Amino acid sequence: MTATLTAREKSIQEVPDPRDSPRRACRDHPDPEIFDPISPAEYARAVEVCAGCPLADSCGQWAFRHREWGVWGGRLFEAGQPVPAKRGLSGLRKPAA
Numbered sequence: 001m002t003a004t005l006t007a008r009e010k011s012i013q014e015v016p017d018p019r020d021s022p023r024r025a026c027r028d029h030p031d032p033e034i035f036d037p038i039s040p041a042e043y044a045r046a047v048e049v050c051a052g053c054p055l056a057d058s059c060g061q062w063a064f065r066h067r068e069w070g071v072w073g074g075r076l077f078e079a080g081q082p083v084p085a086k087r088g089l090s091g092l093r094k095p096a097a
């Protein structure tokens with residue numbers, strides 16, 4: 001039996017996972033927790049790294065389509081929705097999955 005993909009599943013497949021790319025600027029970053037920021041300083045550092053990344057556009061699309069949390073493509077996401085840093089920085093780090 002062949003499964004039929006929903007429109008959402010198809011759109012998810014169209015954007016490659018930025019974490020698979022050797023070109024990503026956050027690869028081997030010494031402090032990966034800044035991409036799950038709990039302070040304005042961490043958020044600013046993550047945004048700075050993303051600003052120099054060639055994958056920034058597709059990374060943000062990935063976060064939107066996969067309902068991600070944290071900094072992706074230089075923006076802060078909550079469940080795939082871009083949010084202002086003021087609202088999104090809770091001061092608490094999410095437990096590791």
Ligand code: SF4
Nearest residue numbers: 024026050053059073
């Ligand atoms: S845009 Fe930012 S989070 Fe996304 S791959 Fe590049 S450096 Fe990493």
